[in-house]
Amino acid sequence: MTDRWRSSLEKICIPIGALVAALALFGLFCALAGANPFGVYYSIYRAAFGSWSSFQNTLIQASPLMLSALCTALPARLGLVIIGNEGALVMGGLAAVAGGLTLSGAGAPVLGVQLGMALAGMAAGGIWIAIVGALRHYRAVNETISSLLMNYIAIAFLNHMVNGPMKDPSSLNKPSSYPIPEIDMLGTLPGSRVHYGLVLGLIACGLAYFLIQRTTFGFAARTAGGNVRAARVAGLPVGKLTLAICFLGGACAGLAGMVEVAAVHGRANESLNANYGYGGVLVAFIARHNPLAASLVALLLGGILASGGILQRSHGLPDATVMVFQGIVFLSVLYSDSLYGKLPIFKPRPARPRPPVATATAV
Amino acid sequence: METTAVAVQTKPAPPELEVVNLTKRFGTFTALDQVSLKVTPGSFHALLGENGAGKSTLVKCIMGFYKPTSGDVLVDKHSRTIDSPKDAHHFGLGMVYQHFTSVPAMTVAENLVLSRYDSPQWINWKAEYDRLDAFMATSPFQIDLRTPIAQLAAGQKQKLEILKQLYLNSRVLILDEPTSVLTPDEADEVLGLLREEVTAGHLSVLMISHKFREVMAFTDEVTVLRKGQLAGHGYVRDLTVDAMAHMMLGEKKEATPVEKVTVTDMRPVLELRNLCADRDNGLPAVRSASLVVSTGEIVGIAGVSGNGQRELVEVLAGQRPRHSGEILVNGEPYQSTRREMARHQVYTLPEEPLRNACVPHMSVAENMALRTFDKPPQAKRGLLSLLNIRRMAEELVKVFSVKTPSVDTPVGNLSGGNVQRTVLARELSSTDINLLIAANPCFGLDFSAVDYIHSQILAARNRGVAVLLVSEDLDELLKLSDRIFVISDGELVYESPTASADIKTLGQKMAGH
Incomplete structure (x- = not known):
């Protein structure tokens, strides 16, 4: 086994090991709550991947996760830990609704409205996280804390807008914005309930990978992320x-917000703030900030999220149990990060001592 | 704790500290070779030497951080086994480090109690304060016990570090460049007070320094190290600065002759006009530096480390903003942007290449492409050509004999010499270099690597490259440079063609005279 293989194996085995450990801990939690852990595992599997219908639910959950994961994964290549995905997603959703309502009001064609919503969402989310980046670069404000706090601002802003300036008077129970006309909503993939957001997510992950690995921009970003002093010398x-x-x-997370309003909710309200942001952080960390891996991990986590209802119905566990699971997964993944380079089986082997040669007498 | 308090009041005479034939090897490198030193009780002893002469290694062996390869440490004429600073403390030895080791958020009293090796689990603060007040009353410096460390000035912090050792009842203080973070006035005050304690017979002091002024003013004896060997010893009253500089720098042979071609068409390439830059803490590091480097010459900047040369190089390399002043390259203002670097063909060999010029976890090929990844043939319309990046790297690995398993190996896995070769390959492979800025390019490298790098720099000069060489190794500067400057406390205080430079004057200027 060469060292290169060993290092790739390490990158695969450690996250999987972390997931397995999280499953075991979660099983313990379920047992304490009075449910049969193996029954719970089976239910999660069935709800996530058991049938085409349930797998469609998983795919629907996975698409905003993929997009929002990029909000953590891309800046991570520059050495920044950003967890403002939720805020960027909310701002993106809000801007998409505002843009969509304006354009459809002005009588724009369907494609134009959709494009306008996507651009507005991306711009809003992008600017939101760019503020975090500017604070970091020019004023040395810790980007993790500021992006976290910006989440609260975004959520408060959303609540203000849907309770005030953008409120649809007919939305009584759940204050919401005016709905986007049915015709302008994102459609579904032929023969399924899965909307086009999944395609956008996959394309964004692919593009992000290409951008980081194959373009001069990505090379410069990786250099600056790896050693900012060397980047300055260059x-x-x-x-x-x-x-x-x-x-x-931020634009990717903003696009996730646009997908949520334009394909799922049809309007902006507090449902936007459905933890896809924090889920995205989790996806990015499990995927070790690799955009391609993030698309797969988002599927896995989407499946877990999709199983929330069934745990409540068939095991008498509270709906929030999946949040507990998510938390356990997050902790064990963060812990597993400390294991890279520590496990002896993945350590590069020292070069084998050469067979003695006649000339090698003195050392 | 009674013993501490009583001991402070009686103040026994310090023990005698002696080092006999101490040798320390790291792998094949001999850091100290048969060094002996004796600190007589009640004397102020200076340990002098250039960077890398082995001063820090010697005191680390005494304090038990390193285990000597051979040789003995004697305290009161008995050979002692010292395996840790705690053991050293047991024999009355205490060390004050170059950088502060107090907890900023805690008060002076809390830091003193914290520093004890036998801190109790439960602290009776009233009793502690009584004892601390009694201790303060007899100590050479007074600091208010209730002040948080964060509010102390640098001089007071340094005093606290020394107080800590007195509080721990250390009778032999070892100070590692204690004044490097102080202003001259603060330094004089701290050393003056210590001097009084030594004169009164309460303490012995062994101080690492390379400031001749302080050695002349405060110390009794001096031991000089050069390249890991004992280069001299004597009483300060019998010595002159010249004699000490001579011991420290060694018998300067005529600069080794090197093949130098006279470049006829000399035109200025790099021009600094009143360049000023600040340290990280905002104090001035470079004060109004002005110089010109022309094609086909190597201009050397000599100086003891910490006199602003690092900051100067960082400004030129684009790692540090300047405070004021102008940098001109080929007569045009220069801001160290990538475009300007490419247009004027400016290249840099910074010190500590792994920290300053490489991305450790990226591959050798990627690190070699750091200058060229955005230009054809390595990139077309923003897209990288991984094939061409690899090809160029494989070529450079051959030409510059970089020893690496493959060009895909992370550069952080290579040895120091090969990291330096990787950077050298990247910075010197361009055929039309105009300006090369090199800082301590050979620091920590073995003989053959040094020779190789020197020949590469000279070859560049002979091709007509303008070279600014900042180095703490005077031999290197005398060998390579055409003109030499001395930087002291951020100012260029001396300039001379190397051929006619007076070695004594150089040494004195470096020492700040």
């Missing part, structure tokens, strides 16, 4: 890179 514009990559990450 004359790379670290500030511009920070702003650009934060904007791109």
